[in-house]
Every structure is written in structure tokens, then in C-alpha cells.
Amino acid sequence: MSLLDISEDVLRYLATSFVWRRQDACALRATAKLFSRIVALPAITLIKAQDDNKEDLKKILTTCSSIRDARATLAGATLLVSELGKNTSIKSIEIHPDADYQALPLPQIIAKCDNLEYLDCSFATLFSGEHELLISTLASLKHLVALNLRGTFRDVRIGPTLRTLLTGNKILKRLDLSNNPLDRDVIPILADFISTSTSLEYLNLSALAIMDTENDVIAASLAKNSSLKTLIYVGNYPGDDGLRAFADALSVNTTLRKLNIRAEYGASGAPYLAQIIRNSCSLRSFEFGSEYLGSESLSLIADALDHSTSLQKLRMITSHTKSSKSAYDLSQSLVRNRRLTKLGFDAWCMYKNSLHALLPAFRSNLILKKVDLRRCEFSHGDISELVGALSECRNLTHLTVTSMTLGADGSIKLVELCNSMPSITMLSLRGNRIRDEHLHRVAELLQTNSTLCELDLAINALGNVASQLIGELLLTNTSLQRLHLDDNSFDVDAIKVIAEALSSNTTLLYLNLRFNLRRIDDSK
Numbered sequence: 001m002s003l004l005d006i007s008e009d010v011l012r013y014l015a016t017s018f019v020w021r022r023q024d025a026c027a028l029r030a031t032a033k034l035f036s037r038i039v040a041l042p043a044i045t046l047i048k049a050q051d052d053n054k055e056d057l058k059k060i061l062t063t064c065s066s067i068r069d070a071r072a073t074l075a076g077a078t079l080l081v082s083e084l085g086k087n088t089s090i091k092s093i094e095i096h097p098d099a100d101y102q103a104l105p106l107p108q109i110i111a112k113c114d115n116l117e118y119l120d121c122s123f124a125t126l127f128s129g130e131h132e133l134l135i136s137t138l139a140s141l142k143h144l145v146a147l148n149l150r151g152t153f154r155d156v157r158i159g160p161t162l163r164t165l166l167t168g169n170k171i172l173k174r175l176d177l178s179n180n181p182l183d184r185d186v187i188p189i190l191a192d193f194i195s196t197s198t199s200l201e202y203l204n205l206s207a208l209a210i211m212d213t214e215n216d217v218i219a220a221s222l223a224k225n226s227s228l229k230t231l232i233y234v235g236n237y238p239g240d241d242g243l244r245a246f247a248d249a250l251s252v253n254t255t256l257r258k259l260n261i262r263a264e265y266g267a268s269g270a271p272y273l274a275q276i277i278r279n280s281c282s283l284r285s286f287e288f289g290s291e292y293l294g295s296e297s298l299s300l301i302a303d304a305l306d307h308s309t310s311l312q313k314l315r316m317i318t319s320h321t322k323s324s325k326s327a328y329d330l331s332q333s334l335v336r337n338r339r340l341t342k343l344g345f346d347a348w349c350m351y352k353n354s355l356h357a358l359l360p361a362f363r364s365n366l367i368l369k370k371v372d373l374r375r376c377e378f379s380h381g382d383i384s385e386l387v388g389a390l391s392e393c394r395n396l397t398h399l400t401v402t403s404m405t406l407g408a409d410g411s412i413k414l415v416e417l418c419n420s421m422p423s424i425t426m427l428s429l430r431g432n433r434i435r436d437e438h439l440h441r442v443a444e445l446l447q448t449n450s451t452l453c454e455l456d457l458a459i460n461a462l463g464n465v466a467s468q469l470i471g472e473l474l475l476t477n478t479s480l481q482r483l484h485l486d487d488n489s490f491d492v493d494a495i496k497v498i499a500e501a502l503s504s505n506t507t508l509l510y511l512n513l514r515f516n517l518r519r520i521d522d523s524k
Contacts, residue, residue, distance in 0.1 A: 070094070074125055077109045091143075092118040097125060105130055107137040117143050122150035122176070132161045139165045146174035150204070157183040166193040173199050178206035178232070187214045194221035200228055207235035215242030222256065223249040230258040238263050243272035251279040258285040262317055270297035274304035283310055289317025289346065295326035302326075302333035305340075315344035315372065327357035334361035344372030344400075362389040370398040383410045387417050397423055400456075403431040408438035415445045418452055428456035430484070436465035443469035447476055454482040458512070467494035471501035474508065482510040490516040 069092040070077065077095060090113045095106065105127055110116065119138070126134065131153055138144065158180050166172075166189060177190075187210070194200065210218065215238040222228070238246065238261070250256060259276070273288055305311070334340065343361070362368070371390065378386065383406065390396060401414060411434055418424045434442075439462065446452070462470075467490055474480075490498070495513065502508065 074106065074109070089115070091115055094120040095122075095124045097123045105133075107133045110134075110137050110141070114141075115143050116141055118146040119144065120148035121152050122148050123154070123179075124152055126152065126155070131156050135161045135165050143171070145171055145199075146202075147172065148174075148176040149180065150176050151179040153180040157181045158186055159183040160185050160189065162186055163189050166190070169193070169197070169199075171199055172197070174202040175200065176202075176204040177208065178204045178234075180208060182208045182210070184214070187217055191217045191221040194218070194228065195224040197225065198227050200225070202230045203228060204232040205236070206232050210236040210238075212237070212239070212242075215239070216245040219245035219249040222246070223252050225253065226255055228253075228256055231256060232260045234260055234262045236263050240269050240272065243269045244275075247272040247275040247279070250276055250283065253280075254282050256280070256282055258287075258313075259283060260287040262287065262289045270300045273297070274300040277301065277304035277311060278307045280308075281310055285313035285315075285342075286311055287315040287317070287344075289315075298326040299329045302329040305330075305333045305337055308337075308339070310339075312339055313342035313344075313370075314340055315342075315346060316348075317346040318348070324357040331358045331361040335365070338367055341367060342370035342372070342398075343368060344370075344374070345376055346372075347375040348377070356385070359385060359389040362386075363392045365393050366395055368393050369395055370400075371396065372398075372400040373402075373404065374400070375403045378404060383413060387413045391417060391421065394421075395423055396421060398426040399424055400426075400428040400430075401432070402428055402456075406432040406434070408434075408441070411438055412441050412445070415442050415449075419445055419449050422451040425451060426454040426456075427452060428484075429460070430456045431459040434460040434462065436461075436463050439466045439469050443473055446473055449477070450479050452479055454484075455480060456484040457488070458484040459487040462488040463490065464494045464497075466490075467497045471497045474498070474501035474505045477505075478507055480508055483508060484512045486512045486514040486516070488516055492517070 070090060074095060077093065093109075093113065093116065095109075106121060106124055107130060110119065121134075134152075138147065158177065160183070190205070194203070205218070215236065218233075219242065222231070236242075242263075243261075246261065250259070269290065276283065277286060301316075305314075334343065362371070371393070373386075390399070399414065399418070401410075404410070406414070406429065411429055411432065414427065414429065418427050434457065446455070462485070466488070470483075470485070474483075485498075490513070495516070498511075498513070502511070
């Protein structure tokens with residue numbers, strides 16, 4: 001069966017719901033062939049488990065007894081467990097939100113997978129009264145090491161029932177409780193779990209509306225923890241006192257490697273941010289930001305960077321500064337720094353003189369490997385100067401320039417930069433309103449590139465003309481291994497062109513085509 005034999009329904013499925021992965025270079029390139037001929041299928045996606053294709057999916061499941069990882073809606077997961085029975089091989093399930101109330105309740109699905117190690121049921125559909133049953137079912141799993149409950153309890157507050165899952169848990173390594181309404185009684189339960197856990201390595205407590213002295217309780221638990229490596233703490237309300245509590249805790253914590261503490265605080269919180277940078281002995285990655293940091297804050301952070309002994313990755317979000325002096329102080333600190341390998345600026349609004357003062361941080365920087373610029377207000381002239389400065393980062397490997405409305409000129413300049421710097425292996429131009437007419441020169445430049453391994457063109461305005469250019473690129477390029485094309489405007493014909501090119505490509509390992517036809521349908 002050739003790729004052109006795939007029905008329009010399957011192509012629509014590929015475009016809207018499927019992330020295609022090749023496990024190794026020898027794997028079959030046609031997705032349909034992968035499903036129909038490989039018996040030892042390690043992973044399966046059941047997002048479109050609807051009545052019109054259930055029989056085909058059942059045939060796939062009856063030939064595959066080795067599935068370990070599954071992505072599905074509740075309807076898809078119901079089909080999976082009903083066909084495979086009480087399955088002891090499935091170790092990973094990712095439940096996608098849907099509204100299929102004919103599916104099995106989520107706790108019943110989970111109960112059929114005794115050896116489950118990873119569960120992601122973020123924003124999953126739960127029936128009335130299922131929340132407590134879900135927690136008790138999860139608590140009964142003996143091998144669960146990673147759990148994502150993001151938004152799962154959006155309709156009901158997480159209450160003390162959570163104690164059933166957390167108290168005495170010695171195996172959970174990753175826990176995401178973000179985007180849930182939180183019962184205030186849960187804070188002591190969480191703090192006790194953090195304080196005593198010897199296995200927890202990743203914790204996401206974002207958007208839980210943790211306020212006032214509750215932040216002090218969480219921070220104090222960090223000082224006692226001996227295992228946590230990553231804490232995501234976005235969208236809470238620590239205030240200055242909470243920031244000070246975190247700074248004090250991190251001065252004695254010796255295991256935390258990554259901290260993201262974007263929250264509502266002003267310039268008065270800057271001394272505590274600087275304290276975290278200066279005094280933490282283990283922190284490798286720090287992401288912070290607020291509505292307004294200001295010039296004085298940048299100077300304090302610049303001074304702290306001069307004294308940091310551990311920080312390797314820094315991302316600063318939402319800063320408005322007119323002061324070229326503070327930008328110059330930060331830039332000179334970054335020039336002197338011999339540890340930072342990744343630097344990110346997100347939603348920065350810098351006046352012309354401030355931007356010029358910051359550019360020396362990139363020039364002749366032999367340490368910096370990853371630059372991440374998102375939603376920054378740069379003009380086209382600024383992009384030219386930025387490209388000139390980045391060209392002197394001789395060890396740069398990853399370049400992300402997203403949501404900055406680059407258009408044709410900016411995109412071409414960045415691809416030209418990649419062609420002139422063989423060290424760059426990843427380029428992200430996500431969300432820059434790149435259209436079909438912009439991609440001609442970009443595609444020509446990419447035809448001759450032999451070092452770029454990953455390209456992200458997601459969330460642009462690419463359509464059928466772009467699909468022809470991308471198809472030609474896939475036929476000739478021998479370096480690309482990962483390609484992101486999700487959230488564009490490809491129709492079925494465009495997907496056919498890309499699918500045909502895949503049949504001759506031998507290097508691409510990952511292709512994301514999700515959320516294309518949806519955008520077309522929404523515009524009608």
C-alpha cells in the first residue's frame with residue numbers, strides 16, 4: 001500500500017491528531033504500513049476512536065500485544081482496555097480531553113493497568129463523584145512514579161483526600177497538580193509530602209492561587225527536602241515575603257536544580273531574586289519574571305550573576321526598561337560570566353539604546369549555546385543587529401526566535417545565520433506569521449543546509465504552496481531529524497504532498513502535523 005492509497009479520513013486524522021515518530025532509521029516510513037505490518041508496536045495513539053474507525057483500530061490492537069505507551073481520549077482508552085483486557089504490559093497512558101460520556105470512567109480504565117508507571121490525565125473528563133475514587137485508585141497503584149493531574153480537578157477543589165495518595169508515598173518521582181482549585185487544607189499535606197519525600201524529583205504547583213503565608217509553608221518544606229530537582233511555581237502569589245522565604249530556603253537546599261517562579265511581584269522583590277541567584281549552591285536553571293522588574297532590578301540581578309557559582313541557564317520574562325545603564329550592567333555581567341550556557345528573554349520591551357547596550361552579551365561569547373527570544377519587541381533593523389551579534393557566538397547550537405512577527409526578511413536572515421554557523425542544530429521560528437510567499441527563499445537556503453537537525457515552523461500561516469516547498473526539502477535534505485509543522489493551514493492535499501515526500505526521506509525521525517485542518521474548519 002503506497003502513501004497515496006491512504007484514505008482522506010486517515011489523512012485528516014494525521015493532520016489533526018497524530019504526532020508521527022519513527023523509532024529508528026530502519027522503521028517503516030508509511031504510518032499505515034506501521035500500523036498494518038508491525039506486530040511489536042511499542043506505542044499507539046487513539047485520539048480518533050470513533051464509531052467509523054473502531055473496527056480498524058480493533059484489528060490493530062488484536063495484532064499488537066506489546067503496547068507499552070498509549071495516548072488516547074477516554075473513548076480510545078476504553079477501546080484499548082476492552083480489547084486487551086486486564087493488561088499488564090501498558091506502563092504509560094496519556095488521556096486526552098474529550099466529552100464522550102459513553103466511555104468507561106477513568107478510575108476503571110486505570111484499575112485495569114496494574115503495572116502503570118506514568119499517567120497523564122490533565123484536563124480529562126471526569127464524571128460526577130469520580131474525583132475521590134480517582135485518588136484512591138491512584139493510591140493503590142504500586143508502580144506509579146509519574147502523575148500529571150493538571151486541571152483534572154478544575155470543577156472541584158482538591159481536598160484532604162489527596163492525603164491518601166501522598167502520605168507515606170516512597171516511589172512518586174514526578175507530580176503535576178497545576179491549574180486546579182485548591183482547598184486550603186491541602187497546603188500542610190503538600191508541605192509534609194515535600195519535606196519527607198526521598199523520591200520526588202519534579203513538582204509543578206503552578207496556578208494553584210497559593211497566597212500569603214501559605215508560600216512560606218511551601219518554601220520551608222523545600223529547606224528540608226533532599227530529592228527535589230525541579231520546581232515549577234508559576235501563577236501563584238508569593239509577594240515579597242514569599243520570595244524572601246524561597247530565597248532563605250534555597251540557601252540551604254542542596255538538590256534543587258531548576259526553579260520557575262514567575263509570579264506577581266514588583267521591583268521590591270528583586271533583592272530576593274538576586275539572593276536566589278547569588279546564594280543557591282545547586283540551582284542550575286532559573287526562570288523568573290513579573291509585570292514590571294525595572295532598571296534597578298536588572299542592576300541587582302547583574303551583580304548577583306557576578307557572584308553565582310552554579311547557575312547555567314537563565315530566563316527573564318516581562319521587563320520594561322528605558323535605562324541603557326541597567327541593560328549595559330546586565331550585558332557586562334553576562335560578558336564576564338563563564339557559566340551561563342542558555343539565555344532567554346521573554347516579552348521584553350526594550351528601547352533602542354537599551355537593546356544596543358545588551359548586544360555585547362552575545363558578541364564573542366564562546367560559552368553560550370542556547371538563545372531563546374520570545375515575544376520581544378524588536379524592529380526589523382534590530383533583528384539585523386541581533387543576527388550580527390549572534391554570529392559571534394561561535395558555539396551556539398540552539399536558536400529560538402518565536403512570536404516576534406519576523407515575516408520574510410527576519411526569517412531569511414536567521415536561516416542565513418544557520419547556514420553560516422554549522423554549530424547551530426536547532427532553529428525555532430514558531431509563531432512568526434510566516435506565510436507561503438515568505439517560505440520560498442527560506443526553503444532554498446534550507447536545501448543547502450547540512451547541519452540543522454531540528455526545525456520548528458509551527459503556529460504560522462503555511463498552506464498548500466508551503467507544503468510543496470517542504471516536500472521538496474524532505475526529498476533532498478539529509479540532516480533534518482525533527483520537524484514541527486503543527487497549527488498551520490495545511491489541507492488534505494497539502495498533507496498528501498508531505499506524506500509522499502516521507503516515502504523517500506530516510507533521516508526524519510519526528511514530524512508533528514497536529515491542528516492543521518482544525519484551523520481551516522474554524523475559518524469557514
